Structure formats: structure tokens, C-alpha cells
Amino acid sequence: MKRTPIVIKVGGALLDDQAAMSRLLTSIQTVLATRPVILVHGGGPLVETLMASLGLSSSKIDGLRVTPDEHMPYICGALAGSANKTLCAAALQAGCTPVGLSLLDGNMVTCEPLDARFGAVGVPSAADPALLKSVLAQGLLPVVSSIGSSPEGRLLNINADQAATVIAELVQGELLLLSNVTGVLDGDKQLISTLDAAGIETYADQGVITDGMLVKVNAALLAATTLGRPVTIASWNAAIPEILNHATGTQVFPSPLPSGDTL
Incomplete structure (x- = not known):
């Protein structure tokens, strides 16, 4: 259990907080x-x-942003390029050896x-773990952007929570x-x-x-259900060991908590 990989998903807002990004990568390094x-x-x-700087805009349907194919070169450049390499550079500064993927x-x-x-x-599905396992076996830090592709080679924009869930x-x-x-x-x-x-429904009501x-x-609930294990919502300002030890953050379980559970 000790060697179970940890999959950490961060939102793009982290890129605007250099101090938080540095703390997180330093914690990951330890x-x-x-x-x-x-x-x-x-x-x-x-x-x-x-997109705003390019004068491009897109609409939303049911809360999901529509991504025209003609926007994908820019989205791909922003996510797999700028965002990915910014995080890789911060990882290097923190003493990690990153691999941008x-x-x-x-x-x-x-x-x-x-x-x-x-x-x-797009909707992602787990396929071949060989590359990822090879990178992990070398003690490297994979930094994965949420850009995917269909088997036909069409670039697709994937929700980052879904991307993290499928990687986990x-x-x-x-x-x-x-x-x-x-x-x-x-x-x-x-x-x-x-x-x-049940708890989520009660608090929402x-x-x-x-x-x-x-x-x-x-x-988080969908991810926990998919993975069959708890998923933790926490702050990127907290130390990773504290989160793993449940000293901070919220664990979201895939099924009702046993009576009296105080995890």
C-alpha cells in the first residue's frame, strides 16, 4: 500500500500563484x-x-464549454504547452525530475x-499504463495535461477532473x-x-x-465511485503528507460511511 501511486490534480489557477506552486512541488519532492x-x-x-486575446469565444451547454475544433490548436498550446511546461519548470526548481505528458x-x-x-x-477511458509505469519506475514525476485524442487522431479537450480520475x-x-x-x-x-x-445531498439541500x-x-464522488476508493478534496497549500494522513482536507467516499466512522 505504501507504494500506491498518488495522483494529484490541480486546477489552472495554481499557475497564477507562484508561491503556492513552489510549495506544492517542494512537498511532492519530499x-x-x-x-x-x-x-x-x-x-x-x-x-x-x-482566447480573449485572440478575440475567440465559445458558448456553454448545460454548464459544459463547447470547444470548436478550430480552437483546439490554441487550447492544446495553452494546456499541453504553456501550462505543462510552467509546472515542469517549477518541478525542476523544487528538485524533481519532471516528464511533461x-x-x-x-x-x-x-x-x-x-x-x-x-x-x-472528449470522454476518456484508461488504455495502456506501460509508459506511465516506466516513467514512475525511474523515480520521475509525470506532469500530465488534459489533452487527449480519439483513435482517429482528433485532438480532444478533456475535463481535468475526469483526466485525473482516468489516470488514477x-x-x-x-x-x-x-x-x-x-x-x-x-x-x-x-x-x-x-x-x-447522502451527506452531500443533505448539505446541498x-x-x-x-x-x-x-x-x-x-x-469527487463520481471519481470515488469509479475508483472504488475515497478521493480527497484539499488545499494545494497543505503539505502532501498531512493530506495523506487525513490531518486536513475532506475525504469523499464512494458508498455510505459505516456507522460511527470517524476517519
């Missing part, structure tokens, strides 16, 4: 001595800034278009969803240490978990 780590990232803010490299993950209405938005599925890893929040808070602004589907956090916990 963990690499005992466990493999894979860093999966999005880059929404970077993409939005680039995308979902399609080594046929790690295969992707299919979600629906014609959404353009080049690929290596049977422990998934941490990190952002600029400490975890899920209750009505008194106290950290909720554990959640399951009470108006305690709303908006972006509701999206986040539902993504």
Missing part, C-alpha cells in the same frame, strides 16, 4: 522518496486569457467525442483533488472530514454546499 506521484493539471484561466502519449488514455454539440470535448484508474492510484480551498466546510465554516453521497463546491464534491 513524498517522491517513498511513493510515486503523478501530477495532472487543467488550465482554464490560461485558456480563457488566450498528455493523455494521448503512449496511448495511456483513449478518448471519444462526448457529443457533436460540444465539438472537440490506470495506475490504481490514490486521487487528491487540490485547489485553493482547505476542503468542504459545514454551516459553521468548520472542515467536514468525510462525506458520502441545506444550502451549505453550493455552486462551485457542489460541482467539486460531485466530481
Whole structure:
């Protein structure tokens, strides 16, 4: 269990916080001595800034952003290029040896278009773990962008939470969803240490978990259900060992918590 890979997903907002990025990569560097780590990232803010500068815009359907195929060269450049290499450079500074990858490299993950209405938005499926396992075996840090491809070679934009989940599925890893929040808070602004589907529904009905956090916990619940193990929502400012030891963050379980569980 000790050598179970840790899959860490970070949002693109981390790229705008140099201090937080440095702390996270330094924490990852210490963990690499005992466990493999894979860093999966999005880059929404970077993409939005680039698209605005190019005078490009896209709509949303049911909360999901439509990605026209003609936008993919720019999105690919922002995510697999700028965002990925910024994180790789920070990893080098922290003493890690990064390997920048995308979902399609080594046929790690295969992707299919979600629906014609959404353009080049894809759904990922775990495929071949050989490349990833080879990189991990060398003590390197894979830094994976959420750019995928269909078997026909069509580049696809993948939701970063889904990308991290499929990578965790690929290596049977422990998934941490990190952002600029400490975890899920209750009505008194106290950290909720554990959640399951019933707890999420109750807090949502009470108006305690709303908006972006509701999206986040539902993504964590889906990931936990897919992986068959808890997924942790925590802050990228916290030390990774603290998160792994459940000293901070919120664990989202795939099934109802056993009675009296205080994990």
C-alpha cells in the first residue's frame, strides 16, 4: 500500500500563484522518496486569457464549454504547452525530475467525442499504463495535461477532473483533488472530514454546499465511485503528507460511511 501511486490534480489557477506552486512541488519532492506521484493539471484561466486575446469565444451547454475544433490548436498550446511546461519548470526548481505528458502519449488514455454539440470535448477511458509505469519506475514525476485524442487522431479537450480520475484508474492510484480551498466546510465554516453521497445531498439541500463546491464534491464522488476508493478534496497549500494522513482536507467516499466512522 505504501507504494500506491498518488495522483494529484490541480486546477489552472495554481499557475497564477507562484508561491503556492513552489510549495506544492517542494512537498511532492519530499513524498517522491517513498511513493510515486503523478501530477495532472487543467488550465482554464490560461485558456480563457488566450482566447480573449485572440478575440475567440465559445458558448456553454448545460454548464459544459463547447470547444470548436478550430480552437483546439490554441487550447492544446495553452494546456499541453504553456501550462505543462510552467509546472515542469517549477518541478525542476523544487528538485524533481519532471516528464511533461498528455493523455494521448503512449496511448495511456483513449478518448471519444462526448457529443457533436460540444465539438472537440472528449470522454476518456484508461488504455495502456506501460509508459506511465516506466516513467514512475525511474523515480520521475509525470506532469500530465488534459489533452487527449480519439483513435482517429482528433485532438480532444478533456475535463481535468475526469483526466485525473482516468489516470488514477490506470495506475490504481490514490486521487487528491487540490485547489485553493482547505476542503468542504459545514454551516459553521468548520472542515467536514468525510462525506458520502447522502451527506452531500443533505448539505446541498441545506444550502451549505453550493455552486462551485457542489460541482467539486460531485466530481469527487463520481471519481470515488469509479475508483472504488475515497478521493480527497484539499488545499494545494497543505503539505502532501498531512493530506495523506487525513490531518486536513475532506475525504469523499464512494458508498455510505459505516456507522460511527470517524476517519
